[in-house]
Amino acid sequence: MRLSALPFLLMALFASLSPAQAQTAAPTGKVLVVYFSHSGNTAVVARMIQEATGGDSFAIEPVAAYPTAYDAVVDQAKKELNADFRPALKSTGPDLAAYDTIFVGSPNWWSTIAPPVMTFLEAHNFAGKTIVPFITHEGSRMGKSVQDVKRFSPGATVLSGQPFRGSDVKDAREDVRRWLRDLKLLK
Numbered sequence: 373m374r375l376s377a378l379p380f381l382l383m384a385l386f387a388s389l390s391p392a393q394a395q396t397a398a399p400t401g402k403v404l405v406v407y408f409s410h411s412g413n414t415a416v417v418a419r420m421i422q423e424a425t426g427g428d429s430f431a432i433e434p435v436a437a438y439p440t441a442y443d444a445v446v447d448q449a450k451k452e453l454n455a456d457f458r459p460a461l462k463s464t465g466p467d468l469a470a471y472d473t474i475f476v477g478s479p480n481w482w483s484t485i486a487p488p489v490m491t492f493l494e495a496h497n498f499a500g501k502t503i504v505p506f507i508t509h510e511g512s513r514m515g516k517s518v519q520d521v522k523r524f525s526p527g528a529t530v531l532s533g534q535p536f537r538g539s540d541v542k543d544a545r546e547d548v549r550r551w552l553r554d555l556k557l558l559k
């Protein structure tokens with residue numbers, strides 16, 4: 373185990389102590405899958421969701437790419453989150469008017485969603501929409517992502533969402549389908 377993973381394992385311990393939240397509503401209508409992925413895991417899950425729902429998808433891309441070196445991106449993410457920084461995006465994505473249900477995917481970065489996802493959420497009006505968060509992580513599961521998604525999307529119905537272990541995403545297809553079946557969103 374890398375020593376740098378230790379804080380995440382501690383956060384995972386706390387995450388495992390909090391009670392599971394129930395899904396609150398079955399989403400309906402046209403589906404959009406929006407995601408940010410730094411090292412590819414969240415993109416894999418996003419693709420599985422997109423294929424299984426028949427929805428559209430949009431990849432959030434910051435103008436300035438994050439460093440690929442693990443310690444550098446961990447350090448930069450910490451600084452950005454502490455400073456409440458919102459990185460500029462290459463595009464804020466499609467007009468959301470056509471969509472009722474929007475999956476929002478992010479890697480768990482320091483127990484929350486990555487800053488580019490915050491930029492995306494703040495750029496849109498989600499009133500009346502259903503947001504379904506999904507997170508890839510290495511132990512902290514959803515962390516406080518759902519609370520933060522709610523904070524950035526006033527008026528939306530935000531479901532409890534689904535965590536996926538980043539290192540296991542290749543094998544997540546059946547878990548994705550089971551989850552989507554429960555949400556009544558399998559095409």
Ligand SMILES: Cc1cc2nc3c(=O)[nH]c(=O)nc-3n(C[C@H](O)[C@H](O)[C@H](O)COP(=O)(O)O)c2cc1C
Pocket residue numbers: 380383384408409410411412413414415442445446447449450478479480481482483484508509510511512513537538539
């Ligand atoms: C900047 C940074 C912060 C991270 N913070 C956490 C964390 O707090 N808890 C956790 O379980 N995993 C954490 N991870 C691991 C990622 O959430 C995990 O590897 C994820 O699957 C990466 O998704 P991606 O490949 O789509 O970028 C962090 C990774 C990075 C790069």
